[in-house]
Amino acid sequence: MSKPKVAFFDFASCEGCQLQIANLEEEILDLIQLVDVVSFREVMKEHAETYDIAFIEGSVMRPMDEERIKEIRKHAKILVALGACATIGGVNKIRNQWDVENVKKDVYGDAKIKGNKYFDVFPTKSVDEVVKVDFYIHGCPINRDEFKKVVVSLIMGKTPEIPTYPVCVECKKNENVCLFEQGKFCLGPITRAGCNAICPTNGSPCDGCRGILDKPQVECVQEVLDRYNLTYEDMKNRCIIYNYTKEEC
């Protein structure tokens, strides 16, 4: 069997998720025995137009990006969204609270940017708002172990599993004192697990970077809010950091 051809592409992001792959250290040398990396601009000069698996980091913000991602989709047998900017829009969606002209004016003032295609931005989109995404690797940044698991699953033709339970499950397993008890507003109860509750375990509340669960336990969440005298509005405000949406959630 020939090795699957793998390509990495980045859109609006901090490129921290691709950095997590470099941060696999010696293990990356093992992984490249299993796959044929044909395009990875951040670390290699060579580039190929055909590939089996495309990993996409970043959000889509401009017509030119939209064209590029559609082109990539055409060439890729499997497309994987890598990290929060790609999977849910992440911090890039914070600006969707305002219209485009408002944020341009705030950052660039009176600079002449009209008619410049690089500035032709629309409200931030996650990758699946533009093209079909086959698999998701959540997180900001992604968890390196989860990345390895997904790659190995894909090579073996299996479907990678993503947890459907909240971060609280992992947090309890780590025997942490609940951050609500310490007066912090943690999004663990509604956020998809898989990070091993890394933020609460390090004493900081969950910001929801792995996305909100498809089916959060609404009654339990309401109970937590009531117990600590917090409102649904407070929670919605906390959700803006990674999960801004115009619709009611």
Added chain:
Amino acid sequence: MSKDVSVNVHHVTRVEGHGNIVLDVKSGDIKEIQWQVPEAPRFFEAMLRGRHYDDLRPITSRICGICSIGHSLASLKATEDALDVSISDQSHILRRLAINGENMQSHILHIGYLVAPDLFGVGSVFPLVGSKHQDALLKIVQLHRLSNEMSDMICGRTTHPIRLVVGGFSMVPTEKQLREMKQRLTDAIQPTQDVATAVLSVADKLPDFSRETEYIGLSADNEYAFYDGYINSTDTGAFKDYKNYTDVMKEYIVSQSTAKYAKHHRKSYMVGALARYNLNSKQLHPLAKDVAKMFGLKPVCYNPYMNTIAQIVEFVHNIEDSILQIDALLDTTIKDEKPVKVNKRSGTGVGIVEVPRGILVHEYVIKNELCTKANCIIPTNQNHANIQHDMEELVPQILDKSEKEIELTLEMLVRAYDPCISCSTHYLTVTFE
């Protein structure tokens, strides 16, 4: 000479973010030289509006994956400046360790994964596996791991740190972890010197090109500055009024384009490892000074390609400094202290730190605990104009080379600056007739 040269590198590889090089020479006449940055603008300053001061650090960390610790620290310094928060001595030392860890991680990544392939004549590090350079590659990977694990130990995570919070730390390392890390840092000195020797053996591949320019960075009275210091310039000296940093880092717009340049005393300046070396080399620790000597590096060095060598020197310095900082923590025994309580609700603050690619500024206006205005001045944006001016002076000197060599020399120039284009919360393009 009546030569035609056309270089069009659409998305330079082995740099962080998206940049293009365009060169057009017709019958020996240079028609166009452009360093372009088509990165999608992300509007971070606008995003911060209305956020609670506790959220500013985690959001601005996401400006850049590689220097997320640096952005976090600039952010915390700005917030703490605005709200009159003084952190403990222990937090101060821990933050210095965090900045050392990040500088090491970023520098070794750049030296080993991004620049070394050019010097060894390959397209990426992957072909080095199993080659005669494998030993050097494995040492680079080992040092990269160490740098990341030091950041993990201090910050909870190396990319997008967790424990760095307003007023100090949400959690601190144990004494045992610190002792083990000290041993590992000590053991890393030899492999670092081996990597430096391997780079020295191919250092003749670095182009011999110099252009006088201004270098700007932080300096301090008693140390090689990273976390604390005042703004300093090789042209004009110390500038101690940090709140008026825009008097030095002047962003401006060129009439025929949307370009934002940064300049101070001349038409452009450079920030980063070479700038810091040129300003503060006397304050390097002893082994770092030895490595500088090994490469014949002397201040003021005007060759931008030597930025990579300055990074090797700083890597050694960061190891030496981290050992000293850990000793200081162990001397007083590390305490499980909570972050300092914030009592003020409004204010304006400026935070300045040195990050791997140069001097970084965050400024916030906070009203009733919420951010109402933010400004971030990013190192790479301060370098774009200098890259452009280097290209303009370099190209006529190398026109006798083949098109392929010219292209590689220009790509290597961009890589030498280690640009971090995702950081570009502002946008810049350079066009001239």
